[in-house]
Amino acid sequence: MLGVPLDLGQNRRGVDMGPSAIRYAGVRERLETLGYNVHDHGDLRVPARYEQESEERLKHLSAVVETNRTLAKKMDEISSGDAIPLVFGGDHSIAIGSLAGIARHYQNLGVIWYDAHGDLNTAETSPSGNIHGMPLAVSLGLGHESLTGIAGEAPAVNPENIVIIGARALDDAEKSLIQKHNIKVFTMHEVDRLGMSEVINQTSNYLSHCDGVHVSLDLDGLDPIDAPGVGTPVVGGLSYRESHLAMEMLEETGKVTSCEFVEVNPILDEKNKTAEAAVALIGSLLGEKIR
Structure with missing residues (x-):
């Protein structure tokens, strides 16, 4: 287990407490x-929030x-052992690092993006400049070079994987990108x-050719009735x-090799309901x- 208490990929405070809420809900x-046999690596150290720091419409880019x-290096290290990496967010921008680190260990890493959003924006298409709306695009090699470069020379994942x-909230530019790259969407x-x-x-x-599958689950994929704290x-x-x-059917496939659960915000939650759903x-x- 690894917590990444990053809240700089979006505007609303509180998601940095997501890893603590998930642990409190009894995940271990x-x-x-x-x-x-559970090993808790604790939480990554996250830089302080820089005031209005941005570059090319990318908020808090350097942080x-x-x-x-740092996350990519840690995930590379964890994936080198006989372990299932389980990451707690933090906002969904952390998928950039988790995928960059995990992908080094697979020839054809599959990704299941369980989310209300496509997270396929770039600086040019994003309405907000929030990087948590960009991690899947970045993992495809699209976007600012400082973000895409985290995965190295090749993208972390291929569109056919x-x-x-x-999905139920896609921007027009995301729809165009999905059509251009023929990305599978339900x-x-x-x-x-x-x-x-x-x-x-x-x-x-569809992912049967993949030699590993990463599940990236954003709690806003669930209806707000069941997951209000997002x-x-x-x-x-x-x-x-x-x-x-x-989740049960994915486990039965025997293909899931890593996972992350993100965007739990205890400040917006009801008696830790969303963290308990995540667990x-x-x-x-x-x-x-x-x-």
């Missing part, structure tokens, strides 16, 4: 009950880059029409129940069964 105890470079699940429309079981079956088949809630989201089904989903993704 839950995993140990499942038989895992986000510094954090993700990505599946986005739960919007809420597809989830509702197909059902989560079929969505995961198709996802598994900075960018979008109504009409994935339910708690179908999210458990998704429950982590349990399902890592093998917890009802019977």
Whole structure:
């Protein structure tokens, strides 16, 4: 386990306390009950918030880059051992570093992006300049060179190795990029029409050529009724129940090699409800069964 208390990829304070909230919700105890030998690496040190620091419409660029470079090195180190890296955010910009570090250990890393958003913006297309809306684009090698360079010369992931699940808030530029690169997306429309079981079956088949799969789960992928403690809630989201089904089915594939759970904001939460949902989903993704 590794916490990354970064809140500089977006505007709302509080998401830096996400790792603490997830730990408080009993994640270690839950995993140990499942038989895992858990090593908690603690939290990465995150730079202080620089006042109005920005470059080319990228807010807090240097601090986000510094954090993700450190994270990439740490994830590279963890992935070198016989371990399942489990990362707690922090905002979703931390996926830049986690994917950059993990991808070095796979020829064809698959990525499941469980999120209300595509996170496929760049400085030129972002309405806000918030880097938490850019990590998937960066991981494809698109964006500011200081961000894309964290992965090295090659992108961390190829477009044909990505599946986005739960999208319901995509900017026009993101839609164009998805079409240009033929990225596989299951919007809420597809989830509702197909059902989560079929969505995961198709996802598994689509990523069958991958030698590892990273699950990047943003809690705003869930409906705000089930996960109120997030900075960018979008109504009409994935339910708690179908999210458990998704995690259980992904575990059954035997392909998941790493994961991260991000955007838990205790300040916006209701009695740690969102962190508790995250821990429950982590349990399902890592093998917890009802019977």
